[in-house]
Structure formats: C-alpha cells, structure tokens
Amino acid sequence: MSFSPKVSRIAQLMRLTQGACMCPAHMGGVVSRHLPNCKSAKSVKSFASQMKPEYAFEMASSNIRYGEGVTREVGMDAKNLGAKKVLVFTDPNIAKLQPFKTVIQSLEANGVPYKVYDTVRAEPSDKSFKDAIDFTRKNGVDLFIAVGGGSTIDTAKAANLYNSYPEADFLDFVNAPIGKGLSISKTLTPLIAIPTTAGTGSETTGTAIFDFKDIKVKTGIANRALKPMLGIVDPLNIRTAPVNIQISAGLDVLFHSVESYTAIPYNQRGPAPANPLERPAYQGSNPISDVWSRKALAMTIESLPKIKKDPNDTAAQSQMILAATYAGIGFGNAGVHLCHGMSYPISGLNKGYLHPEYNVDHPLIPHGVSVAITAPAVFNFTSAMFPDRHLEIAKAFGADISNVKRADIGKVLSDKIKEFLMNLDIPNGISAFGYTSSDIDALVTGTLPQHRVTKLAPVKTEAEDLARLFENSMKLY
Structure with missing residues (x-):
C-alpha cells in the first residue's frame, strides 16, 4: 500500500x-x-x-441511543456482538476524563478484551489518520469504539475503512478532485461512536474530515459505509467541557442546520447515478432532512446562548447534544455548502492562531468557529436563491420579518447572524486569525476543490465570488 x-x-x-x-x-x-x-x-x-436528472434521495443514519448514563451499556453491546478484539479510540485529554473511564469500566465489567489508541489528534491530519490506520493493522479489530469529539470518531472511521482495504492507496477514497472518491462496496467493521462534544454529529454520518498537510487544506472521505453502527448519545459526557469548546461545537450544529436547509434541492443536484451505490452521501436538501435541520436550528438558537451565560446549564447541554444528533441526521444526508467549504482552508492555512481553552500542542482554529466566521457573508450572498427559506431562518434568529422586502432578506439574516456570534464572543472575522487581503487568493484556491460541499450551494459560486466572500469576512462587527 x-x-x-x-x-x-x-x-x-x-x-x-x-x-x-x-x-x-x-x-x-x-x-x-x-x-x-x-x-x-x-x-x-x-x-x-x-442525462436523466436525479429523481431520488436516500436517508441513512446510525442507530442512536440517547439518555443520561447510557455510556455504561457499551460493554454489554460489545459482549452482545461477541467482540474479542476491541479498539478504543480517544484523544489524550478525554483519556483522563470520566466518559473514557466509564467505557473502560464497562468493557472490563463485561469481560471484553480491548486495546486503547489514545493519541488521536484534535483536527486530524492525513498523517494522524495514517498513524491510526497502522495501529489498527498491527493489532487487529472486530469492534471499534470511539470516545470523543468529531476528530476521534472521524479517525476511527478512517482506520476502519483502510483496515478493510489493505491494498488501497490513501487517496483512493478521499473526496474528488483531491482524491479519487471511489465507492465503498465492503461492509466495514462495526463502530460504536460515543460523542463527548455537542457538535459534529459524526456519530450519525459517513463523513471523516482531515487536514491534508501537503496542500494545506482540509478535505475528507464521505460515504454511507463509514457511518457508525451505533451512536451512544449521553448528555453526561459533555458536562465538563470548557465553555469555548461547547460554543465552538454548538456553532457547528448551527451551520450544519442552516447550510443543509439552504442547500440545492436533491432533484437539482445533477444526473441520477448509473448505480444507487454511487449516489452521494450529500444529496442536497430534501423533505426528510429539512425536518431534522429545522428542529436542530431552533434548539441551538435557544440553547447555545444559555450555555454561554452558564456553562454548567445541564438542561441546555442536554438539548445541544440532542441537537447535534438531529443536525447530523439532517446534514449527513442533505450536505452542507459554502461555510464548510470555506472553513477548510481557513483551518488548513492557519498561521499560528490557537483558540482559548483548547489544550493542544499545535495552532488550532476550531472547526465550528472556522465555519461560523463566514456565515454572515455567505447567507447574504445565497439569499437570492430560496429567499423564503432564508427568511424563515432569519425569523428563527428572532428577526421581525413582517415587512422585510425580498431584496433585503440577505442583509436581515446576515445582521442577525452577526448579532448571534457577537453575543457568543466569536472572533471578529478572519483577520482575527491573522489573515489579510493578501491571503485571499490562497483561501480561494483552497476552497475551489471542495466539490463535495461547494457544489451544493444554492448559487453557483465562482472564484471571484469566493474572493468577495472572504473579503467580506475579514471583519464582522
């Protein structure tokens, strides 16, 4: 290989x-x-x-188990599966905390053998994925358990995939045009995902995101075959997260919801595939995803400011981890678009910014923050298409829409998003990360190949459009 x-x-x-x-x-x-x-x-x-236009969409999600204390059941799940070679994935910080300890205690109480991989990188890279793949191949596995945020769950997905395809080149399954974007025809090893942040919704999706260091951009792998067998969603597991981590994760939920709800409709995405196996995981907005996205949007707008005010508001935390799962089901099938596509080079080209309360040994712009930072500009731009949906979102943010003219919808929504972000103390635009106008060409170049998401935008977006969006995101307030 x-x-x-x-x-x-x-x-x-x-x-x-x-x-x-x-x-x-x-x-x-x-x-x-x-x-x-x-x-x-x-x-x-x-x-x-x-070409026959797309006429169908397909809903896929992991099984979800929700409840306070439900993490204690994972050992029984492993035993019920007859697992003998369990690999538990986590990161160095979570390895010290109660959610991980609960998993280990449950495995031991049920007599299930396990090994631990506790060096998952926050915001994983191609190298960290490959390290996890090597660990998996050396040890063997019949069940993965991922305990952590999206970085941990995504790393376990990648290790699972390439362990099942030992002869594959790393780029074979990476999203085109950066990789080949090949279909996955094998049934992978079972994966149980136990999120410790209320954000990515990775416990429901077939997506794994990483930093591709050689080209300084984020990309990923997206296929339904990657989705976990089971997501164990336990509100107790996010109780101790610092407020900035809770806020960043919550912003990812927020824009999973908004982007999936405003994505191009599934039947306008393009030609139908010759084989249903080739239908992409991200299919465009559709009537089922819309339900989950709208609900997650409302829950996040209500709960995230409460967490900012009181990071120990357990009721709001419980709503947020549930909202993350709702949004995961929504965007995991509909997809996201420009905010996420633009976030990948914002993170990948980071010049040295480290967000407060992130205990890591490398510069880091949290994913949720990198997504949110362009949202005011993006939704002002996209509002010309599907204005009713954009107006509905503005109303959800608290805007009075009774006399809003069609031409003003984008600005109304943009202003409400800015207000929401400012109240959460989000950095004032990408200039806060050290970017200047001289970086825009590189940011645009890093966004252009993100076809998996950018081509779901409701408005066809050219390089000059992206440049303008980045320029308009330099300062927010």
Whole structure:
C-alpha cells in the first residue's frame, strides 16, 4: 500500500477546477449558470439533455441511543456482538476524563478484551489518520469504539475503512478532485461512536474530515459505509467541557442546520447515478432532512446562548447534544455548502492562531468557529436563491420579518447572524486569525476543490465570488 501524497496530481486538479464549467452538481435546474463560460454552450445543453436528472434521495443514519448514563451499556453491546478484539479510540485529554473511564469500566465489567489508541489528534491530519490506520493493522479489530469529539470518531472511521482495504492507496477514497472518491462496496467493521462534544454529529454520518498537510487544506472521505453502527448519545459526557469548546461545537450544529436547509434541492443536484451505490452521501436538501435541520436550528438558537451565560446549564447541554444528533441526521444526508467549504482552508492555512481553552500542542482554529466566521457573508450572498427559506431562518434568529422586502432578506439574516456570534464572543472575522487581503487568493484556491460541499450551494459560486466572500469576512462587527 502506498501512502505517498500525489501532490502534483492534486495541484493539477485544483487548477482544472478553477476553469471547470460543466459541473454535474448544478446540471439539474440551473445549467444556464454555466453556459457563458463554456466553449460550446450547445454541446453542454445536448449533454445535459441526454442525462436523466436525479429523481431520488436516500436517508441513512446510525442507530442512536440517547439518555443520561447510557455510556455504561457499551460493554454489554460489545459482549452482545461477541467482540474479542476491541479498539478504543480517544484523544489524550478525554483519556483522563470520566466518559473514557466509564467505557473502560464497562468493557472490563463485561469481560471484553480491548486495546486503547489514545493519541488521536484534535483536527486530524492525513498523517494522524495514517498513524491510526497502522495501529489498527498491527493489532487487529472486530469492534471499534470511539470516545470523543468529531476528530476521534472521524479517525476511527478512517482506520476502519483502510483496515478493510489493505491494498488501497490513501487517496483512493478521499473526496474528488483531491482524491479519487471511489465507492465503498465492503461492509466495514462495526463502530460504536460515543460523542463527548455537542457538535459534529459524526456519530450519525459517513463523513471523516482531515487536514491534508501537503496542500494545506482540509478535505475528507464521505460515504454511507463509514457511518457508525451505533451512536451512544449521553448528555453526561459533555458536562465538563470548557465553555469555548461547547460554543465552538454548538456553532457547528448551527451551520450544519442552516447550510443543509439552504442547500440545492436533491432533484437539482445533477444526473441520477448509473448505480444507487454511487449516489452521494450529500444529496442536497430534501423533505426528510429539512425536518431534522429545522428542529436542530431552533434548539441551538435557544440553547447555545444559555450555555454561554452558564456553562454548567445541564438542561441546555442536554438539548445541544440532542441537537447535534438531529443536525447530523439532517446534514449527513442533505450536505452542507459554502461555510464548510470555506472553513477548510481557513483551518488548513492557519498561521499560528490557537483558540482559548483548547489544550493542544499545535495552532488550532476550531472547526465550528472556522465555519461560523463566514456565515454572515455567505447567507447574504445565497439569499437570492430560496429567499423564503432564508427568511424563515432569519425569523428563527428572532428577526421581525413582517415587512422585510425580498431584496433585503440577505442583509436581515446576515445582521442577525452577526448579532448571534457577537453575543457568543466569536472572533471578529478572519483577520482575527491573522489573515489579510493578501491571503485571499490562497483561501480561494483552497476552497475551489471542495466539490463535495461547494457544489451544493444554492448559487453557483465562482472564484471571484469566493474572493468577495472572504473579503467580506475579514471583519464582522
């Protein structure tokens, strides 16, 4: 198996994406958005007319068990599965805390053999994924248990995948165009995910995100086959998290909800796949995901300010971890778009910023913060498409929408998001991370290959649009 990064191939693909004009993700109802840039508009229309548009969406999620103290049952789950080679994944901080101790006590009480991998990296990289893969291959496994935030759960997903495909190159399953984005046809080893943050919803999804260090950008792997067998959602597991970690995680929930609800509809995403196995995990907004996303949005807007006011508000914490799961089911099938796509280079190109209360040995812009920081600019930009949905979101944030004109919807929503973020003490734009206007080209270049998410945006977004969005995100308040 080769792990050597194909940097030249990636760079070439990144250049190609900047000039691409025929994107299947928008060939449903908005093909005309691409025609001015095409060499032959007639050929594009002809090509599009020959392809059957997407007509279906597919819902997939992990089984979810929710309740205070439910972590204690994981040993029984492992025993019921007949597991003999359990690998418990966690990070160095969680390894010292009660959620991890509860898992170990439960395994031992039920006589289940286990080994621990406790060096998961916060905001994992391709290297940290590969370290976890190597550990898995050396030890063998018949059950994964991931105890931690999205970084831990995503790392376990990657270890599971490549352990099942020992001959695969690392880029085989990484999202195109950075990797090959190959389909996963095997049934993977069971994974039980036990989140300790109320944020990523990774316990419900088939997505694993990492920093690709050679090109200084985040990307990931997305396939339903990666989703955990079971998510154990226990409010007790987030009780001790510092307030800044709770807030950052909650912002991820918030924009999972908003982005999935405003994503391009599933039947406008592009052509139907030749085989249902090829239907992407992120399919566009759809009637079922909409229900979960709207509910998670309302719960987060109500609960996150309460946690800011009182980090030990257990009722609000319980609502937030449930909201994270709701949002995970929603965006795990609908997808996210520009805020997430733009967040990846914001994190990947970090010049040295370390967010308060994050006990790590490397610079870190928390994922939820990197997502939220562009939201005011993004939703002002996207409001021209599906304005009713954007207006509904503004109302959820507390805006008086009784006399809002269509042309003003974007600004109304943008202002409410800014107010919400300011009250949570979120840094004042990407300039707070050390970015200046001279960094915009690199940030745009890092966003362009994020097709998995950016092509779900309701508005076709070119390089100049992204540049303007980054510029408008330099300062928020």
